[in-house]
Amino acid sequence: STGVLKRIRKSFTTLLLIIGCNICRRFIQNFVNETFLERWGIQLGVYELTLIWTFIVSSFSLGGFIGALIAGPMSVRFGRKKTMLLNNVFLLSSSLLALLSRTAKSFEMIIISRFLVGINAGISMNVQPMYFGESAPKHLRGAVSLSSAVFTSFGLVLGQVVSLKELLGSEPCWQYLLASNAIPGFIQLLTLPWFPESPRYLLIDCGDKEACLMALQRLRGCEVQREELDEILQEQNETKGERAKQPWELFTDRSVRWQLITVAVLSSAMQLCGNDSIYFYASYVFQEAGISAGQIQYMAIGTGMCEFTACILCNLLIERLGRRLMLMGGYVLMTGWAIVFTVALSLENMVSWMPYLSMTCIFTYILSFGMGPAGVTGILPTEIFNQTSRPAAYMTAGSLMWLNLFIIGMIFPFLVSGLGQYCFVPFGAVCLLTALYIQMVLPETKGKTLSMITKEFYRLNYRGQVKMDIEGKQAQYQLGEIFHSTAL
Numbered sequence: 001s002t003g004v005l006k007r008i009r010k011s012f013t014t015l016l017l018i019i020g021c022n023i024c025r026r027f028i029q030n031f032v033n034e035t036f037l038e039r040w041g042i043q044l045g046v047y048e049l050t051l052i053w054t055f056i057v058s059s060f061s062l063g064g065f066i067g068a069l070i071a072g073p074m075s076v077r078f079g080r081k082k083t084m085l086l087n088n089v090f091l092l093s094s095s096l097l098a099l100l101s102r103t104a105k106s107f108e109m110i111i112i113s114r115f116l117v118g119i120n121a122g123i124s125m126n127v128q129p130m131y132f133g134e135s136a137p138k139h140l141r142g143a144v145s146l147s148s149a150v151f152t153s154f155g156l157v158l159g160q161v162v163s164l165k166e167l168l169g170s171e172p173c174w175q176y177l178l179a180s181n182a183i184p185g186f187i188q189l190l191t192l193p194w195f196p197e198s199p200r201y202l203l204i205d206c207g208d209k210e211a212c213l214m215a216l217q218r219l220r221g222c223e224v225q226r227e228e229l230d231e232i233l234q235e236q237n238e239t240k241g242e243r244a245k246q247p248w249e250l251f252t253d254r255s256v257r258w259q260l261i262t263v264a265v266l267s268s269a270m271q272l273c274g275n276d277s278i279y280f281y282a283s284y285v286f287q288e289a290g291i292s293a294g295q296i297q298y299m300a301i302g303t304g305m306c307e308f309t310a311c312i313l314c315n316l317l318i319e320r321l322g323r324r325l326m327l328m329g330g331y332v333l334m335t336g337w338a339i340v341f342t343v344a345l346s347l348e349n350m351v352s353w354m355p356y357l358s359m360t361c362i363f364t365y366i367l368s369f370g371m372g373p374a375g376v377t378g379i380l381p382t383e384i385f386n387q388t389s390r391p392a393a394y395m396t397a398g399s400l401m402w403l404n405l406f407i408i409g410m411i412f413p414f415l416v417s418g419l420g421q422y423c424f425v426p427f428g429a430v431c432l433l434t435a436l437y438i439q440m441v442l443p444e445t446k447g448k449t450l451s452m453i454t455k456e457f458y459r460l461n462y463r464g465q466v467k468m469d470i471e472g473k474q475a476q477y478q479l480g481e482i483f484h485s486t487a488l
Contacts, residue, residue, distance in 0.1 A: 064118040097112055113178065263384070333364075334428075
């Protein structure tokens with residue numbers, strides 16, 4: 001109904017909680033208004049304030065997009081470890097600008113601060129899983145790489161807790177809230193220097209076998225297994241003489257065509273599946289369920305805890321169930337919950353308990369997202385691309401994620417206006433199509449070497465030439481038999 005849509009539209013700013021500093025929205029808008037009054041004697045209207053607030057929020061997504069683009073070249077030039085250390089320059093600069101913005105009476109400093117912290121996030125979300133995946137042993141590669149997603153969701157919960165009005169989510173403290181992300185940056189600066197560089201980067205990119213062995217020994221705490229070293233040496237041999245590739249080179253390389261398509265599809269689906277948009281409805285649904293406005297901030301922490309819990313479960317199960325099942329299962333469950341959520345929104349004025357069903361759907365949708373797409377998507381480029389293609393693959397995946405996040409933030413209000421209670425139907429369709437793609441294309445990567453995974457993608461990249469290639473390789477290595485030249 002029109003009344004329901006109006007109330008939903010009023011809750012649109014809840015979406016900004018995911019991509020901006022929504023807790024401080026009212027305080028920052030007041031600060032912007034006061035700044036304009038003091039500088040030029042102008043009282044801003046609602047439209048002007050909303051426009052400036054939009055710039056503040058979208059500068060984070062823009063920074064994330066730029067960060068994803070420069071993450072690849074930085075990780076190749078400086079290495080994975082040094083890139084993460086240098087990345088703290090953006091974070092600490094951002095915190096300093098946010099902290100001084102109120103004293104300097106400059107809302108422009110907040111915009112620049114959000115842009116810089118976006119760059120930091122864009123680099124971190126690409127380089128961290130790359131570093132973890134390259135440093136982990138084969139049988140723990142998924143769980144170790146997934147720890148990046150676990151602590152990202154933990155950071156979300158921690159941010160929600162710190163943003164409570166009893167802590168830093170109040171008018172006198174909003175600048176300290178924006179600057180509080182400097183704390184994990186300082187912790188990383190104190191601890192990361194004691195960790196070794198990625199062993200694969202040291203051997204394959206730098207050609208330093210001794211440093212690679214030392215890094216492996218420090219990481220494992222024991223003698224390096226011959227099998228693990230042989231795997232890295234095999235990858236070095238396969239990429240010998242090749243330089244790190246650029247993203248546009250991947251688009252013309254047939255040998256990685258379906259790997260690139262897979263990363264592009266799954267990275268886009270991660271943002272287009274509607275998980276961020278479910279927070280858009282959270283405030284409205286909680287109000288309809290009878291939760292007071294003062295208690296909704298605590299319910300928001302519950303949604304963050306859902307994603308955090310799901311990521312922990314995913315971390316525990318990924319080496320048992322595999323990547324393919326976790327991804328496909330997550331998207332199938334999200335498809336089902338999108339249908340149930342649509343039905344609940346359609347019948348909420350007819351059935352008294354429907355708001356409670358809608359509230360359940362919010363938590364289960366987030367749980368399903370955290371159990372699969374939230375964690376598994378980020379580790380795939382490490383597993384299906386070799387050392388020379390991996391940075392470019394992460395650049396492509398990260399850029400698409402940030403670009404689609406920005407697109408969803410722009411078009412979702414229009415989906416609500418145009419489709420009303422059916423606005424989650426497109427998200428359900430995306431989840432269903434993604435699950436079908438995973439079923440038909442993505443091979444299982446659990447416990448497999450890069451050579452084994454590449455061989456499975458070879459069947460897709462060179463369709464029609466598989467039989468000839470395999471027979472040729474078998475003939476070449478089979479001893480004691482004579483083959484005609486045609487068979488070879």
